[in-house]
Structures are given as C-alpha cells and as structure tokens.
Amino acid sequence: MTSKWTSRLIIGLTLTFLIGPFFIIIFAGMSAGDFMTFPPDGLSLKWYMKVFTVESFRESFALSLFLAIFGTIAALILGVPAAYAISRYNIPYAETIKTVVAAPIIVPGIIVGLALLRYLVVPLSFTVTLALFMAHTALVLPYAVRVVSSSLNNLRSDMEEAAVLLGCSRIGAFMRVVLPNIQSGVLAAFILGFVTSFNQVPVSLFLSGPGVRTLPIDMLSYMEITYDPSVAALSALLALLSVAIVFLAEKFLGFSRYV
Amino acid sequence: MFQNNREGLALALPAALFTAILFLLPVGLLLSEAFKIGGQWSLQGYVDFASKPLNQTVFLRTLKLGFLVALTSAIIGYACAFCIVNLDGKNRGRVFGLVVLPLMISPVARTYAWIVILGRTGIVNDAILALGLSDTPIRILFTETAVFLGLLQLFLPLMIISLVSALENLPKDVIPAARVLGASWIQVFTKIILPLTKDGLVMGGTLVFTGSLTAYITPAILGGSKVLMLETLLYQRVNVANDFVSAGIIATILITMSFGANLLLKRIAKARS
Amino acid sequence: MSNAFVSLQKLSLAYGQTVVVPELNLDIREGELIALLGPSGCGKTTTMRAIAGLMTPQSGKIHIGGVDMTHTPANKRGIGLVFQSYALFPHLTAFENVAFGLRLKKMPVSEIKSRVEEGLNTVGLSHLADRKPAEMSGGQQQRLSLARSLVMEPKVLLLDEPLSNLDARLRLDMRTELQRLQRATGITMIFVTHDQAEALALADRIVLMKDGVIEQVGTPDELYNNPASKFAADFFGFENIFAIKGSNIIGSNGSLTANFDAENGHLAWRPSAISVGSGPFQGTVMGVSFAGEQREYVIKTDFGQIKAANPAADPVYEIGTLVAFDLPSKSAWHLPNVGNDS
Structure with missing residues (x-):
C-alpha cells in the first residue's frame, strides 16, 4: 500500500507544480490593491473588469482571434489534402515534402518573425497583418498535417476503393466517405491549431506595428510599463478560456490523444 | 495506396510550396546574412561573434539550462509517467488530461504566475521572511533558477506525454517477469524500462531541450537582461543595434542545435540497443 | 476465346519496379x-x-x-468487390451502406428503397437496416458488404478472401x-483465397497461382486428383513427394531402392495412402497425433521423412518404435518433369 501513496504523492506534487501557478494568478488578479502581491491585499474583481476596458487589449485580442481562426482554417485547407496525399499516395519526394511541411516546428519563432519582416514586409510591402497571417498558417500547418494524418491512418483505405467501385469519383469518395469519418480529427486539428496560434508569441515580436499587435505581445509590453494586477487577471481569463475549450474538446473528441 | 502519383503530388504541393517559399526561403535568406560581411561572403561574422565574452556566456548558459531542464524533466517524467500508467483507466485519463492542459494555456500566463511566486513580495519570499530565514527578501526573479523553474514548468508536460505513451506500449507483464527472474527495481529500470522506452525518451528529450533553447518568453520575463539566453540576446541585438549578422548567427546556432540534439539523442538511443 | 466473359490477355502487373505478375x-x-488460389x-x-480497375496494368x-x-476507370466498370475487411462505411447505417451506389446513380428514391430492401432481404439483414456496421457481427458485416x-x-x-475473417461455423x-x-443471380464470381479447402468446396474452376504465374487451371476434381506439378500436388495434400x-x-537424406513403374519426374503420396504396420520399408516413429478419424504419423527413415496415416481404430505405435510401412505403387501419383519443377 505504501507504493500507492508514493505514487499519489508523486502525481500530486507534479500536478501542483504544473497547475498550481494558475490558481495563484487567478487570486493575484483579484487583488484590491494597485500592485501585484500574493496573497492579494483584499479581494475585488476590479482588475478583471478593467481588462475589458483597456482599448489595446481589445484590439490585440481581436487580431489574435482573427489570426487563430483564419490561420488555422488556411492551414487546414493546405494541410488536409497534403495529409491525404501523404497517407494514400506513393508520391515522389514524400520524405522531402514531409520535412518541409514539418520544418516550421523547429525554426525558432523569433527568427521567422524577423525573416518575414526583412524579406516580405519591408521589400515587398506586405502588410504586417498579412505576414502574421502567413506565419501563423505555416506554424499551424505541421500540427494540422500530423493530426489529420493520424486520423487518416486509422481509416482503412479500402473504404475509398469500395466507394469508387460503387461509382464515386476520387473526390466524391473523399467527400462522402473519408471526410465524414475523420471529422473529429479535423476538429481536433482545428482546436490544437487555434490554441497554438493564439498563444504564439515569438513570431509576433518583430511583426508588430502601430495598432497591429497580437494579444500576448500586448501583454508583454503592458507588463513592462505597469506592474498592476490586470495582466494577472487577463492571464487568468485566458487560462480559463483554454481550460473551457480543452474540457469541451476532451469531452466530445477525446482530444488528448491527438496532442 | 493509389497509383496516380501526379494526383497525389498535386494535393501535397500547395502545402509544401507555401511553407518553402513564404516561410523557409525568408528564413534561409536571414541565415545567409550572417555569412556576408559588407557584401562579401565571409566567416568573419562568426569569428567576431564567438570572440565576444557576452556571447560565449549566453551560449553556454542556454546550453546548460537546456540540458538541465531536459535532464530534470526526464527524472520527474519517468517517476510521474510510471505512476500515471499504473492508474486505472478513468483516473489515468483525468490525470493525463491535467498534464496536457497546461500546454494549451498561453505561455505568457504560465510564466507570469512565476513573478507572483518568486518576486520580492511573492509567496516564496513571504515564507522566507516569515520563517526568519532572512531579514531581507532574496532575489530569485531574474536569476537562472527562476528561468530554470519557468522552463521546467513549461516543458515538463511534453516529456511526461512522450514517456506515458512509451510506457503504455511496453509489452504487458515484462516488469513482473523481470521481478520474478530476480531483478531489483534499479535493474528493472536500467535493463527493461529504459531500453524499451528510449524512443519516448528521445522524443521527449528533443522536445524539451529544443523548446528550452528556443524559448523566448520565459527568459524574457523571468530572466530579463540579467539572464540573457540566445533568443533574448537575438531580440536585443536586433532591437538595440540592428545587428542582423548576430541575429543570423544566433538563428543558425539555434536551428543547428535543435537538429543536432535530435540526431545525437537518436544515435545514443541506437547505440544502447 | 469467343465465349469468354472475362478475358485477361498477356496481363503484366507491377508495383513500381516490383513485377508481381509477369504475363x-x-x-x-x-x-x-472461379477461385484464384x-x-x-x-x-x-x-x-x-x-x-x-484499382490498379493499372503495365x-x-x-x-x-x-x-x-483495360483503361476504364474503376468507377465505370460495373464490377463489384467484397473486401476482405468488408470496407463498410462506418458513418452510415446498413440501409445507407447498401443505398450508397444506387444514390450515385441518381435513381428515384422509391426505387432505391425497394432495391435496398430487396438486397438486405436476400442476405437476411432486413431487420438490421438501421444499425451501423460497428453494431453488427462479423458475419452480418460480411453479408452487408455482399x-x-x-x-x-x-x-x-x-x-x-471472403471466408477468412469468419469463425469455423x-x-x-x-x-x-x-x-x-x-x-440465384447467375453473376460471374471470382474469389481470391489461400485456402485449398475453400477453393475446392466453392469453385466451379480453380486457378492455382504461384509467383505470379498460373500453375494449373481446372475443376476441383482435376486439381485434387490430378495435380499437374509438384507445387500443385504439395498444395493439395500430397505431403510425400520424391524425385525418381x-x-x-x-x-532429403538419401535414396530408397525400389521398383516403381515411372522412369522420371516425381512420385507423390497423400499421408492417407501410406499405412503403418506392414510393408517392405522401415522407419522410426518421431511423432503421433490423433486427428479424429485417423492417426497421423511422422516417420524418420534412412532416406528422409515420411508422413503417414492409419485409421484411428488401428493399434497405436508409440514414439521411438521401429515400424514397417509401404509406399504402394498403385496409390502413387506420378508427376512427369515439367517446366519449372526440378
């Protein structure tokens, strides 16, 4: 029985280390005082309220949301066919294509941001927003391909052949037979992509301009100027939002097996 | 498998071309800048970069922190993953979900919590003062310890996830079999678990090490300019001095080390089997 | 040739560089x-x-x-295929699985309904029309696929392999x-199997293949009783095959002098043709196993190993016993030297 308690202790300590800090920011954001302290000087929800009134937070939240939604959709539009091709066809240079598509995962984001700034935004007058959109699409793409691929690999390809023999075109077979059976994988890819994109920081460090800032960057610069609990409150709100999304995704999709 | 490979290529190419042209090409150009000094191809940039003591310190520190975080998370990861796979189905899912959860939360939020914990008026200092261990608050924030803790919290889940899936794939009953044959727990770990889960360890190790090397937010928030790491150094060089040569060099170092770590770990894994 | 309904002519098939069927x-x-065996x-x-039409011939x-x-796409050939895995559509009910192809033909809804019902009825699945494949047993899934x-x-x-995923009954x-x-339908059917018993039981004609080449084509009787090659003989249960x-x-270990009628090629016996207990030859029992109506023996001799079988009611010879046996000429099947057998 001791091993059972040791095991519980190890899991308990690890989870405290991983998750405990979030409870702390939730409380830190509830401070009634003007500075960050823990335990907070009295309790109030004023900083949680303030977050919604800060103009720059609202704008940067909108930008981050836009990038996360449309960047991920674009990544899926590119990624689903690519995943399908990789899993169903014996394409030439398959390894090269896989490596290229997966590359954004290992290129540090800060370099990506800088590179796009120097070679697309400045010389080719891409707007910062467009560059951000492209960077986010490329960053989400590897996740989209990976998650959708694993869904496809769990789906036997003879189903498509059966559909073709019953009269479907190849595209018809994909729409009628493949897509309905990988939709939870595609949805999981969307959620993973959305969260990855929304939380992405380094890419946007150099890709920001007047009025064009992603939310995490805005939080970083706010922190440099002010040391009030509103960033804690905002962090707590974002954390709760993520928890809600992940909870729903886990409940309906069994999300954690896709991560 | 379908035979029409041209059709397959047509499906895969848009994604590959998008990434290659709009992502990899600009990055490649940036990296190549480090080899050009005054319009000439040269390695002088690297020589200059390597000769600066600050750069040396930052490089070694980044490597050291990456290694320490990877090692620590491997140790905690094995203990924790082993406990998780021994839970029954329902609890296993719940605990696993809680381990995955932090990955979905903004790293800014995750790192920010440490300011509250480690700051001058944070929990740790409150405790130290209350216990009379020191008369004045200790500086923990903006030290390597703070950055280490932040990175560990950020990347430990990746290691646990990799090891849990490796341990789940362990053939059933090998551990009891080894025990029955007289192996001690240490022998069970070194002779059975480690060799059979090394792929998971390599995967987790690469993710954690690479993640720590290329982390920006954690060193920026918890280390500041006192504890620069390669990414924060890069940001500073560009922002303060418009120094794209250094940026290209740091970028090359980071990418090379990420690749190198992966290859090295793979090789170690192969050699042990 | 003129009365052939399906005709494969000089067909060559390959995956990339790997030739699977030369001609x-x-x-x-x-x-x-027809069984492709x-x-x-x-x-x-x-x-x-x-x-x-799922692969293009070289x-x-x-x-x-x-x-x-030859170059008609798979969806225009009008050929049915029942996959080994059944390849049912997991997101559709039994009814919708059967209706899938009919809907693509833009058939009137009422006709689809009656055809599907008739189809389900033929295979005895009318009562499961609303079930998803995952809620059906293996046998039911197979009939649905059919x-x-x-x-x-x-x-x-x-x-x-229509029977490979089903249990014995x-x-x-x-x-x-x-x-x-x-x-009932008179449809031309071609089924693929690796199980000779299945091919013998079902097929009008069996096409025996080896390494991409047809070894023999014939009725089950012909293949079972008159295998044309060493491979065919081995495949249909002649477990004792010796060169002459x-x-x-x-x-495998040596030779046995005896006066057999044949002059070249191979002689083959089924285990049931070799009885243990009497005869001019001797060997040691290496294994005995009971198989219902008969008892099977593995016998080691000076020239190699023999598989024999006695009626189960006969006396049992234990492992290690020296026994006599006969290789009766009259029950030997003679294989003249042909083609790739050597």
Missing part, C-alpha cells in the same frame, strides 16, 4: 464461380485488383463482357450462402 492469360465464362504473394489479389488487356476495359455490391447488379463480383454457412446467391532416379526415389 497472365485467363478466360472466364459467364456465370462461372495460391499462397500469399502469388499475385492473386493483385490480379483481382487489376480486374476491378501491359496487356482486360476484356469484360466483350468490351476492352448486399452492397449485389444491388449494383455488377457484371462480375470479386470477393477477396460461420464459414460453412457463408459457403452455402455464396453458392446459393451465385446460382532410375529405380530409386530420392529423399
């Missing part, structure tokens, strides 16, 4: 039930996939119903069911 010629009559890797499934022609279909192909009224129905039911359906040299037969 294959085969004619199948309308309404025949052979060990795994013999090219039988590849040949079936080529007939279905060269050669495929005629179906007198029309050259119904899905049959409602399309295919010119040819292909079946990939269901296998017997399904055999009868397939024969019944074939008689002069008046000797050659085993």
Whole structure:
C-alpha cells in the first residue's frame, strides 16, 4: 500500500507544480490593491473588469482571434489534402515534402518573425497583418498535417476503393466517405491549431506595428510599463478560456490523444 | 495506396510550396546574412561573434539550462509517467488530461504566475521572511533558477506525454517477469524500462531541450537582461543595434542545435540497443 | 476465346519496379464461380485488383463482357468487390451502406428503397437496416458488404478472401450462402483465397497461382486428383513427394531402392495412402497425433521423412518404435518433369 501513496504523492506534487501557478494568478488578479502581491491585499474583481476596458487589449485580442481562426482554417485547407496525399499516395519526394511541411516546428519563432519582416514586409510591402497571417498558417500547418494524418491512418483505405467501385469519383469518395469519418480529427486539428496560434508569441515580436499587435505581445509590453494586477487577471481569463475549450474538446473528441 | 502519383503530388504541393517559399526561403535568406560581411561572403561574422565574452556566456548558459531542464524533466517524467500508467483507466485519463492542459494555456500566463511566486513580495519570499530565514527578501526573479523553474514548468508536460505513451506500449507483464527472474527495481529500470522506452525518451528529450533553447518568453520575463539566453540576446541585438549578422548567427546556432540534439539523442538511443 | 466473359490477355502487373505478375492469360465464362488460389504473394489479389480497375496494368488487356476495359476507370466498370475487411462505411447505417451506389446513380428514391430492401432481404439483414456496421457481427458485416455490391447488379463480383475473417461455423454457412446467391443471380464470381479447402468446396474452376504465374487451371476434381506439378500436388495434400532416379526415389537424406513403374519426374503420396504396420520399408516413429478419424504419423527413415496415416481404430505405435510401412505403387501419383519443377 505504501507504493500507492508514493505514487499519489508523486502525481500530486507534479500536478501542483504544473497547475498550481494558475490558481495563484487567478487570486493575484483579484487583488484590491494597485500592485501585484500574493496573497492579494483584499479581494475585488476590479482588475478583471478593467481588462475589458483597456482599448489595446481589445484590439490585440481581436487580431489574435482573427489570426487563430483564419490561420488555422488556411492551414487546414493546405494541410488536409497534403495529409491525404501523404497517407494514400506513393508520391515522389514524400520524405522531402514531409520535412518541409514539418520544418516550421523547429525554426525558432523569433527568427521567422524577423525573416518575414526583412524579406516580405519591408521589400515587398506586405502588410504586417498579412505576414502574421502567413506565419501563423505555416506554424499551424505541421500540427494540422500530423493530426489529420493520424486520423487518416486509422481509416482503412479500402473504404475509398469500395466507394469508387460503387461509382464515386476520387473526390466524391473523399467527400462522402473519408471526410465524414475523420471529422473529429479535423476538429481536433482545428482546436490544437487555434490554441497554438493564439498563444504564439515569438513570431509576433518583430511583426508588430502601430495598432497591429497580437494579444500576448500586448501583454508583454503592458507588463513592462505597469506592474498592476490586470495582466494577472487577463492571464487568468485566458487560462480559463483554454481550460473551457480543452474540457469541451476532451469531452466530445477525446482530444488528448491527438496532442 | 493509389497509383496516380501526379494526383497525389498535386494535393501535397500547395502545402509544401507555401511553407518553402513564404516561410523557409525568408528564413534561409536571414541565415545567409550572417555569412556576408559588407557584401562579401565571409566567416568573419562568426569569428567576431564567438570572440565576444557576452556571447560565449549566453551560449553556454542556454546550453546548460537546456540540458538541465531536459535532464530534470526526464527524472520527474519517468517517476510521474510510471505512476500515471499504473492508474486505472478513468483516473489515468483525468490525470493525463491535467498534464496536457497546461500546454494549451498561453505561455505568457504560465510564466507570469512565476513573478507572483518568486518576486520580492511573492509567496516564496513571504515564507522566507516569515520563517526568519532572512531579514531581507532574496532575489530569485531574474536569476537562472527562476528561468530554470519557468522552463521546467513549461516543458515538463511534453516529456511526461512522450514517456506515458512509451510506457503504455511496453509489452504487458515484462516488469513482473523481470521481478520474478530476480531483478531489483534499479535493474528493472536500467535493463527493461529504459531500453524499451528510449524512443519516448528521445522524443521527449528533443522536445524539451529544443523548446528550452528556443524559448523566448520565459527568459524574457523571468530572466530579463540579467539572464540573457540566445533568443533574448537575438531580440536585443536586433532591437538595440540592428545587428542582423548576430541575429543570423544566433538563428543558425539555434536551428543547428535543435537538429543536432535530435540526431545525437537518436544515435545514443541506437547505440544502447 | 469467343465465349469468354472475362478475358485477361498477356496481363503484366507491377508495383513500381516490383513485377508481381509477369504475363497472365485467363478466360472466364459467364456465370462461372472461379477461385484464384495460391499462397500469399502469388499475385492473386493483385490480379483481382487489376480486374476491378484499382490498379493499372503495365501491359496487356482486360476484356469484360466483350468490351476492352483495360483503361476504364474503376468507377465505370460495373464490377463489384467484397473486401476482405468488408470496407463498410462506418458513418452510415446498413440501409445507407447498401443505398450508397444506387444514390450515385441518381435513381428515384422509391426505387432505391425497394432495391435496398430487396438486397438486405436476400442476405437476411432486413431487420438490421438501421444499425451501423460497428453494431453488427462479423458475419452480418460480411453479408452487408455482399448486399452492397449485389444491388449494383455488377457484371462480375470479386470477393477477396471472403471466408477468412469468419469463425469455423460461420464459414460453412457463408459457403452455402455464396453458392446459393451465385446460382440465384447467375453473376460471374471470382474469389481470391489461400485456402485449398475453400477453393475446392466453392469453385466451379480453380486457378492455382504461384509467383505470379498460373500453375494449373481446372475443376476441383482435376486439381485434387490430378495435380499437374509438384507445387500443385504439395498444395493439395500430397505431403510425400520424391524425385525418381532410375529405380530409386530420392529423399532429403538419401535414396530408397525400389521398383516403381515411372522412369522420371516425381512420385507423390497423400499421408492417407501410406499405412503403418506392414510393408517392405522401415522407419522410426518421431511423432503421433490423433486427428479424429485417423492417426497421423511422422516417420524418420534412412532416406528422409515420411508422413503417414492409419485409421484411428488401428493399434497405436508409440514414439521411438521401429515400424514397417509401404509406399504402394498403385496409390502413387506420378508427376512427369515439367517446366519449372526440378
């Protein structure tokens, strides 16, 4: 029985280390005082309220949301066919294509941001927003391909052949037979992509301009100027939002097996 | 498998071309800048970069922190993953979900919590003062310890996830079999678990090490300019001095080390089997 | 050639650089039930996939119903295929699985309904129309898959290892069911199998394949009793096959002098043709196993190993016993030297 308690202790300590800090920011954001302290000087929800009134937070939240939604959709539009091709066809240079598509995962984001700034935004007058959109699409793409691929690999390809023999075109077979059976994988890819994109920081460090800032960057610069609990409150709100999304995704999709 | 490979290529190419042209090409150009000094191809940039003591310190520190975080998370990861796979189905899912959860939360939020914990008026200092261990608050924030803790919290889940899936794939009953044959727990770990889960360890190790090397937010928030790491150094060089040569060099170092770590770990894994 | 319904002419099939079937010629009559039989890797499934249009031949022609279909896409050939895995659509009900192909034909809804109901009825699944495949047993899934192909009224129905995923009892039911359906519909059926018993029980004609080449084509009787090659003999249960040299037969360890009638080629005996207990030859019992109606022996001799069988009621010879046995000339099957057998 001791091993059972040791095991519980190890899991308990690890989870405290991983998750405990979030409870702390939730409380830190509830401070009634003007500075960050823990335990907070009295309790109030004023900083949680303030977050919604800060103009720059609202704008940067909108930008981050836009990038996360449309960047991920674009990544899926590119990624689903690519995943399908990789899993169903014996394409030439398959390894090269896989490596290229997966590359954004290992290129540090800060370099990506800088590179796009120097070679697309400045010389080719891409707007910062467009560059951000492209960077986010490329960053989400590897996740989209990976998650959708694993869904496809769990789906036997003879189903498509059966559909073709019953009269479907190849595209018809994909729409009628493949897509309905990988939709939870595609949805999981969307959620993973959305969260990855929304939380992405380094890419946007150099890709920001007047009025064009992603939310995490805005939080970083706010922190440099002010040391009030509103960033804690905002962090707590974002954390709760993520928890809600992940909870729903886990409940309906069994999300954690896709991560 | 379908035979029409041209059709397959047509499906895969848009994604590959998008990434290659709009992502990899600009990055490649940036990296190549480090080899050009005054319009000439040269390695002088690297020589200059390597000769600066600050750069040396930052490089070694980044490597050291990456290694320490990877090692620590491997140790905690094995203990924790082993406990998780021994839970029954329902609890296993719940605990696993809680381990995955932090990955979905903004790293800014995750790192920010440490300011509250480690700051001058944070929990740790409150405790130290209350216990009379020191008369004045200790500086923990903006030290390597703070950055280490932040990175560990950020990347430990990746290691646990990799090891849990490796341990789940362990053939059933090998551990009891080894025990029955007289192996001690240490022998069970070194002779059975480690060799059979090394792929998971390599995967987790690469993710954690690479993640720590290329982390920006954690060193920026918890280390500041006192504890620069390669990414924060890069940001500073560009922002303060418009120094794209250094940026290209740091970028090359980071990418090379990420690749190198992966290859090295793979090789170690192969050699042990 | 003129009465061939499915005709494969000089068909060559390859995956990339790997040639699976070098050159294959085969004619199948309308309404025949044909088995493509052979060990795994013999090219039988590849040949079936080529007939279905799921793979393009390197060269050669495929005629179906007198029309050259070599380059007709799979969805325009009008051929049914029952996959080994059944390949049912997991997101659709049994009814919708069967209706899938009919809907693509833009058939009126009322006709689809009656055809699907009839199809489900034929395979005895009317009561499960609203179930999803995952809620059905293996046997039911197989019949559903069959119904899905049959409602399309295919010119040819292909079946990939149709009985391999079923347990012993269901296998017997399904055999009868397939024969019944074939008689009732008159559809030309080609099924792929590695199981000689299955091929013997079901097929009108068997096409035995090895390494992409047809070894022998014939009725079950012909293949069982008159195998044309050493491979065919081995496949159909002649477990004792020996080369003849002069008046000797050659085993793996040596030769046995005896006066057999044949002068060259091979002699083959089924275990049941060799009885233990009396005879001119001697060997040591290495293994005995009880197999219901008979008892099977493995006997070690000076020239090699022999597999023999006695009626189960006969006395038992224990392992290690020295026994006498006979290789009766009259029950030996003679294989003259041909082609690739040596």
